[in-house]
Amino acid sequence: GDSVTQTEGQVALSEEDFLTIHCNYSASGYPALFWYVQYPGEGPQFLFRASRDKEKGSSRGFEATYDKGTTSFHLRKASVQESDSAVYYCALGPDTNAYKVIFGKGTHLHVLP
């Protein structure tokens, strides 16, 4: 079935480091791809989305590019801040099901001052 794989369970960086969180998906057609961020004690919040090949989504300095060839949607940020510490989820809305949204296992980002 359709799935999302985030390879890093935890990432620890220092402020101003470059961030990459890997996300790969398995789905037919053109799923919609999302990144969400969750801060402690809150529900996940939408960060951005992309719906077609080579489309770039971005928000708050984070960005990711939809790559159908490598089935990836990796999250990147040039310079992280301590306030970026949170759990990041990659998600997909499958082309074959109009309403189902599937999440990855999440990546916990710790940014040290």
Added chain:
Amino acid sequence: GGIITQTPKFLIGQEGQKLTLKCQQNFNHDTMYWYRQDSGKGLRLIYYSITENDLQKGDLSEGYDASREKKSSFSLTVTSAQKNEMAVFLCASSFRGRRERLFFGHGTKLSVL
């Protein structure tokens, strides 16, 4: 803007007990979701509802029932709580499904003694 309200915030139950979690949204969204969040396992879809009176099973529906009484509310019942079970249940809604962003509540934290 709108809000998703989940009640209760914390729920403590006994093994074998039937427990009900409630969710209300005032976005006037059509689609609502219940996800279970476990450490290291991400968000797993339990049930979703495309519109009032509709119910669709997710990947983790066994052991749960759901009810969409009206457009603004979506309830989840744990049919028989498992001993030592601990998880966060997240309710979400979206305007029209897979290509739209989800809005999440803050969650109900369940502990079973």
